[in-house]
Amino acid sequence: MLLFDDYKKDILEEIKKMYSVSENDMDINGDYGDFTLKIFKFQDKKEEVYNKIRAALTKDYIEKIDLQGNYINFFIRADKMLNAVESSIETFGMYPNIFQDTSKALIEHTSSNPTGPIHVGRIRNSIIGDSIYRIINRFGTRSCTQYFVNDSGKQVISLYLGHVKYHEEEPMTVENLLDGYQKIYSNMEKDPSIKKEIQELDERYERGDRELISNIQKTAAIVLESITATLEKLGIHISTYVWESNFILYGDVASLINRLSDELKLEGNAKYLEIGDKKIFVTRQDGTSLYFARDLVYHMFKSENFDWIIDVLGEDHKDHAKNLDYVLHNYLDFPSRINYLFYGFVSLDTGKMSTRKGNIITVNDLYEKTIEESEKIIREKRPDYSEETVGQISRAVASSSIRFNIVKINANKPLTFRWSEALNFEGDSAPYIMYAYARACSVLSRARNSTGSSKEYNEYEKNLIKAMYLYPYYLQNSVDFLRADIMAGYMLYLVKSFNEFYLNCPVIGNEEEQKRIGILKAFKRIMEDSSELLGIQLLEKI
């Protein structure tokens, strides 16, 4: 829960004593006032409403109240807003402060099959998941992230078999494994024996063949390690990993299927649940379990330790999640709150991506190319920077840019990856944000000990103060709707306010220096706070 001087709520409380209003009747981002109340639906005449409200609201933080058409605009004193921000930062080290929630949240994200390098489609999952994790943590709900490692089923078996068949004498590198995996799928049509081999291995696997399981785990682990290394480049660290095979090995899948036995129907020997008019199979004819069953087990496992479960899933999982949710709540007394966060697919302007077909842009490639582009620009713009500084900035720019370009788009929109946009460091981009921070730091580093404490704020100062003050409202919205893109939009708004301030309000040597230094200090802190939520790495020099 966020703690701050919530003027909006305070004003609404006063109005509620006279009229029936809800949160939604008041906006925070109107062009006409700081807070805007819509009075279309009010019974009384608008002049009467206006007079009544104006008479009742004697708050010291209100500068003025205007009636314009069917809106009442509230103007808040800049010094009060700045003070709300500054005093919170001074006392608690942050604005807004938080009340730590007792419940715990678990965000499952990525969970890519470890059958190849992570590409620009899959990374949308990781970036959204990691940002939501950071946002929820900042909100005051202790949370961690988890990767469900698919080390059972036909895909990883194919990965293993690909190595045995095509690269047995060679070392188990990611490249060899991926090549073998792709060969399995391309040769399968010509050679039906491959399918049979996979099925035999699957049966051995499900019977608990320890050696086979261990070999497949080793194979998956190599690919998983490379995925993890890629994620770390983007500042994405996953707290825990859960291996799917363990649920089979230790009998959890079997006991869950047993628990569901009253609901299960048979088609031959295959078991299924009937949901609506659909059959959801949990075991195959040969008795081996299916992903749906293992995912049920996994969710029950998650609920043992967490009160709030969030799954970040591709939109192709919508039906799966719907069915899963149904079974969890109707047959298994699922105890936790659960949210499914879906995201649309990422395509290339040349078409769809497929790991099996090999037409992907890997995140490693994207990262390297973004670093190169960034280095080129820095050498051009800042010829005096050392190679070490250039490298350091470029890594921060690459990681931040990749994240920001993906997180700023609403998750349920489809996304087309374009190099021209990925490598553009102007406009709505991470460098735009990083640059503003560096400018603020540069001014602050030149600050002298100055005096004078004006309480008058011009429009640029006030706009920046207001943008900072409003941070908790955007943070709250991000949490309520589990939307990291709201935070991205907020940062662009905050930075735009700063740039206008910077251009129009000289600081060093100005008679307003002390006051403006105060504004900049608060800005610096809010920037650090909000950037952290999206994994944007701020640097004092860029």
Added chain:
RNA sequence: GGGCUCGUGGCCUAGUAUGGAUAAGGCACCGUCCUUCUAAGUCGGUGAUCGUGGGUCCAAAUCCCACCGAGCCCGCCA
């Protein structure tokens, strides 16, 4: 065929949950501003029948219906 999602200037996006003030940003293009703190910036300009057609309403990008277009799902794959 059935279900879900998306459709906003040449291109990308915000606004849709909760209908309400001139539809807000960015890219590209044209022009402005560095002897004040980082021009990866600022300001101004060109450019939108908000997919199409109906409906509800004092009021529709937003709600309802139909249609068109794109994506995803409709496995004893995950």
